[in-house]
Amino acid sequence: MSVDRDTVLKIARLSRIKLEDERVEPLMGELNNILAWVEQLDGVDTTDVAPMTSAVETSLAWREDQVSDGECAEDVLKNAPVSEYGFFAVPKVIE
Amino acid sequence: MTDLTRLTLAEARDKLHAREISARELTQAHLDAIDGAAALNAYLLATPDRALAQADAADQRLADGTATAMTGIPLAIKDLFCTQGVATTAASHMLEGFVPPYESTVTANLWADGAVMLGKTNLDEFAMGSSNEHSYFGPVKNPWRARGDNTDRVAGGSSGGSAAAVAARLALGSTGTDTGGSIRQPASLTGIVGMKPTYGRCSRWGVVAFASSLDHPGPFSRTVRDNAILLASMAGYDAKDSTSVDRPVPAYESALTGDIKGFRIGVPKEYVVDAMPEEISALWRRGMDWLRDAGAEVVEVSLPHTQYALPAYYIIAPAEASSNLARYDGVRYGLRETVEGGGLADMYEATRGAGFGPEVQRRIMIGTYVLSAGYYDAYYLKAQKVRTLIKRDFDAAFGHVDALLTPTAPNAAFPLGAKLDDPLAMYLNDVFTVTANLAGVPALSLPAGLSSEGLPLGLQVIGKAFDEETVYKVGHVLETAAGFVEAPEPWWAAT
Numbered sequence: 001m002s003v004d005r006d007t008v009l010k011i012a013r014l015s016r017i018k019l020e021d022e023r024v025e026p027l028m029g030e031l032n033n034i035l036a037w038v039e040q041l042d043g044v045d046t047t048d049v050a051p052m053t054s055a056v057e058t059s060l061a062w063r064e065d066q067v068s069d070g071e072c073a074e075d076v077l078k079n080a081p082v083s084e085y086g087f088f089a090v091p092k093v094i095e
Numbered sequence: 096m097t098d099l100t101r102l103t104l105a106e107a108r109d110k111l112h113a114r115e116i117s118a119r120e121l122t123q124a125h126l127d128a129i130d131g132a133a134a135l136n137a138y139l140l141a142t143p144d145r146a147l148a149q150a151d152a153a154d155q156r157l158a159d160g161t162a163t164a165m166t167g168i169p170l171a172i173k174d175l176f177c178t179q180g181v182a183t184t185a186a187s188h189m190l191e192g193f194v195p196p197y198e199s200t201v202t203a204n205l206w207a208d209g210a211v212m213l214g215k216t217n218l219d220e221f222a223m224g225s226s227n228e229h230s231y232f233g234p235v236k237n238p239w240r241a242r243g244d245n246t247d248r249v250a251g252g253s254s255g256g257s258a259a260a261v262a263a264r265l266a267l268g269s270t271g272t273d274t275g276g277s278i279r280q281p282a283s284l285t286g287i288v289g290m291k292p293t294y295g296r297c298s299r300w301g302v303v304a305f306a307s308s309l310d311h312p313g314p315f316s317r318t319v320r321d322n323a324i325l326l327a328s329m330a331g332y333d334a335k336d337s338t339s340v341d342r343p344v345p346a347y348e349s350a351l352t353g354d355i356k357g358f359r360i361g362v363p364k365e366y367v368v369d370a371m372p373e374e375i376s377a378l379w380r381r382g383m384d385w386l387r388d389a390g391a392e393v394v395e396v397s398l399p400h401t402q403y404a405l406p407a408y409y410i411i412a413p414a415e416a417s418s419n420l421a422r423y424d425g426v427r428y429g430l431r432e433t434v435e436g437g438g439l440a441d442m443y444e445a446t447r448g449a450g451f452g453p454e455v456q457r458r459i460m461i462g463t464y465v466l467s468a469g470y471y472d473a474y475y476l477k478a479q480k481v482r483t484l485i486k487r488d489f490d491a492a493f494g495h496v497d498a499l500l501t502p503t504a505p506n507a508a509f510p511l512g513a514k515l516d517d518p519l520a521m522y523l524n525d526v527f528t529v530t531a532n533l534a535g536v537p538a539l540s541l542p543a544g545l546s547s548e549g550l551p552l553g554l555q556v557i558g559k560a561f562d563e564e565t566v567y568k569v570g571h572v573l574e575t576a577a578g579f580v581e582a583p584e585p586w587w588a589a590t
Binding site: 003007008011012013014015016017018019020023027030031033034035037038039040041042044046049050051052053054055056058060061063072075076078079080081082088090091092093 | 196417424426429439460463480482486533
């Protein structure tokens with residue numbers, strides 16, 4: 001599987017990363033090198049092997065379904081690039 | 096007066112408790128050393144006011160008898176740990192100016208025990224890298240230089256600043272995180288001790304996420320004993336991290352008995368790689384001799400899927416990173432770049448295009464690709480199956496040995512820029528360390544000798560899950576036998 005120019009642009013769009021034109025060509029080479037290298041995994045027989053879900057055997061802890069945190073809207077908004085009236089503010093989405 | 100930065104953490108603890116020195120003077124000595132070491136670029140931020148306030152509080156605890164082993168101990172914190180009210184950048188333009196309103200669990204544990212924060216240390220952006228050259232704030236320089244050669248060398252990565260700070264005596268210990276070797280490889284390259292504990296031992300809460308199933312917080316120090324003391328304070332169950340494991344934390348320092356008679360230590364035959372310099376093989380054999388001399392039996396073991404660990408890692412880690420780093424959208428925190436007349440999607444793309452460096456963008460794109468429709472099974476699912484096989488390799492080996500001995504890295508510290516243009520060559524630095532992240536087992540790097548050029552080389556001890564005690568015990572025996580006392584010449588010290 002080889003990545004072409006259009007695929008690089010498509011991955012960048014899916015990743016929501018704006019790429020300058022001069023980055024596309026080098027990235028194509030780098031991604032192809034890395035993908036060609038990881039394809040050596042095709043040589044491993046994984047028939048009947050379950051994919052790992054957790055490195056250490058453990059079960060998730062349960063807790064009471066009750067509020068344990070909150071009432072800190074000011075803290076939550078403190079690092080926002082733009083906030084207004086107690087909300088995060090973003091560019092207009094609906095015309 | 097003796098130079099207080101030359102003490103080990105354990106010595107400082109004993110002197111603090113005996114009231115021979117004060118936490119304030121110990122902290123001040125380190126702050127002065129940091130002031131004179133700007134050339135290393137190890138710290139991104141020093142926090143002297145906070146440090147001295149914490150030191151005074153520590154002196155109070157030492158006076159009223161409520162002190163712990165960590166009270167008054169000055170530490171450096173990797174700038175990936177969120178620290179309440181203190182800027183946390185992950186060495187990224189994306190998080191420049193971010194001031195967390197909360198404290199990570201690991202650092203909160205340290206402060207509760209009375210430790211002192213000297214500042215925040217440099218790293219590869221979002222912990223992605225093996226040389227600390229992928230930092231938005233410039234590379235860390237290794238305190239070590241080759242004999243008769245003034246070339247600046249990398250400190251390893253991603254926790255390069257935390258490693259350099261301890262090696263250059265700018266802190267008695269520090270915190271790091273290890274996703275593929277980011278504690279152990281810099282420890283090896285800077286001649287200090289670094290531990291990646293078992294997955295779940297140290298809470299990940301409040302640590303900026305890279306690859307959640309592989310990220311492990313852990314300590315750096317100059318001795319194995321210091322490391323054991325640090326981990327005992329950092330570790331522990333945390334309800335805020337769903338993968339934190341609820342098991343008692345042993346008194347690790349008590350494990351350092353020096354007695355490994357009858358232990359079986361495995362040497363994995365697959366860790367003999369073509370490109371490895373002979374002096375690293377020689378050091379590894381010396382390590383085996385030291386263990387035999389201490390009464391252990393050294394046996395060859397096989398971890399047959401070792402060669403597939405790095406490729407599997409470079410699917411799983413970017414996949415998790417692409418998901419974790421989706422949160423940097425210019426809305427809730429960090430950088431925002433807008434486009435004149437543009438909408439929300441334009442803002443996302445402009446923000447992420449400007450905020451992430453090239454290596455982070457590369458990994459997000461790889462991760463996005465391997466998780467995208469049509470490729471998920473071929474890449475991601477396949478890698479997770481290979482991960483199961485790698486874990487089984489370890490389970491099988493640990494069925495008949497107590498610990499494993501390997502080199503930590505395939506090379507000593509290399510010159511700045513030497514591998515920067517070749518991502519794959521850089522990735523190969525983690526060939527011996529990444530397996531323990533995939534399997535979640537504890538692994539320690541300790542300095543064991545110098546290369547022919549006079550640069551430090553490390554050995555790695557890997558143990559069973561939750562058996563950090565054996566890892567420390569074996570590490571301590573190796574440390575004693577190696578007698579590594581060399582320290583770098585302080586060429587960086589401003590006079």
